[in-house]
Amino acid sequence: MPDMLVKLYELPELAPLLMDLREKGITIRRGMPPEKHNVIAWVKKEFNEYWASECEFAYAQQPNTCLLAVKEEPGSEKGTLIGFACYNATAKGFFGPTGVSPEARGLGAGKALLIAALHAMREDGYGYGIIGAAGPTEFYAKTVGATEIPDSVPGIYRGMQ
Numbered sequence: 001m002p003d004m005l006v007k008l009y010e011l012p013e014l015a016p017l018l019m020d021l022r023e024k025g026i027t028i029r030r031g032m033p034p035e036k037h038n039v040i041a042w043v044k045k046e047f048n049e050y051w052a053s054e055c056e057f058a059y060a061q062q063p064n065t066c067l068l069a070v071k072e073e074p075g076s077e078k079g080t081l082i083g084f085a086c087y088n089a090t091a092k093g094f095f096g097p098t099g100v101s102p103e104a105r106g107l108g109a110g111k112a113l114l115i116a117a118l119h120a121m122r123e124d125g126y127g128y129g130i131i132g133a134a135g136p137t138e139f140y141a142k143t144v145g146a147t148e149i150p151d152s153v154p155g156i157y158r159g160m161q
Contacts, residue, residue, distance in 0.1 A: 003152035004131040006095070006144050008122040017112040025072040026082065026109055028116050030064050039068065042081050043099070051097040058086035065089060067117050069100065069109035085113035087121050087129070091156055094132045095121065111143055118144060133157060 018028060031039050036059050044052035058066035069083035083100035090096065095117055100110045121129045130149070131140055140146035149155075 001133040001135055001153065002137065003149045003155050004134040004137060004140050004146035005149050006118060006129045006131060006140070006146045008118055008126055008129050011118050011122065011144060012115055014112070014115050014119050017108060017115060021069075021108055021112055024107055025074075026107065027070050027072070027079070028109070028112050029068055029070065031059060031066040031068050031084075033059070033064075039066065039081065039084065043084060043097075046101055047097070047099050051099065054089040054097050055084060055086055058089040061088060065117075065120070067113055067120070069104070069113055071104065082107075083109045083113055085117045087117045088124075090132050091130075093121070093126055093128070094130045094156075096132045096134075114140075114143060 021028065039059070040052050040056050043055045055066055058064065065086055065088045067085045068081060070079035071082050072079050082104035083098070085095070085098035087095045095114070098110065098113055098117070100113070118129055131146055132155075134140050134146065137146075137148060
């Protein structure tokens with residue numbers, strides 16, 4: 001899967017996406033330190049150990065660079081984690097990994113996590129972002145105008161154990 005380049009100065013607006021999700025009982029927010037162990041375990045279980053390692057590294061950043069999609073549970077103070085997105089984890093200026101649980105796909109959380117993370121990167125001073133080993137390249141191209149970086153496979157991931 002190739003890396004992709006995104007112009008962070010030409011991103012879609014985030015507020016309408018967040019408002020739409022709020023109506024569905026979903027919030028996008030930075031992960032909090034007390035829940036780190038739950039988030040890392042969830043990422044490992046739902047996806048893989050590599051992504052859990054990157055997520056753990058994102059939690060170590062200041063500020064934390066792991067965003068979460070959480071669905072409110074009626075009658076409970078706790079929510080259910082349905083998605084996550086990291087940036088500056090694999091390398092500075094990189095978006096990813098990111099994932100949404102299968103049962104929550106199609107609600108817009110993945111799109112909102114992507115755009116929220118890219119906006120955060122822009123606020124941190126980046127002009128461009130790299131989507132590392134972009135899976136659904138069509139999604140990234142359509143959603144944020146990302147373009148494939150030629151000869152980027154395996155790129156930074158070369159020789160990884």
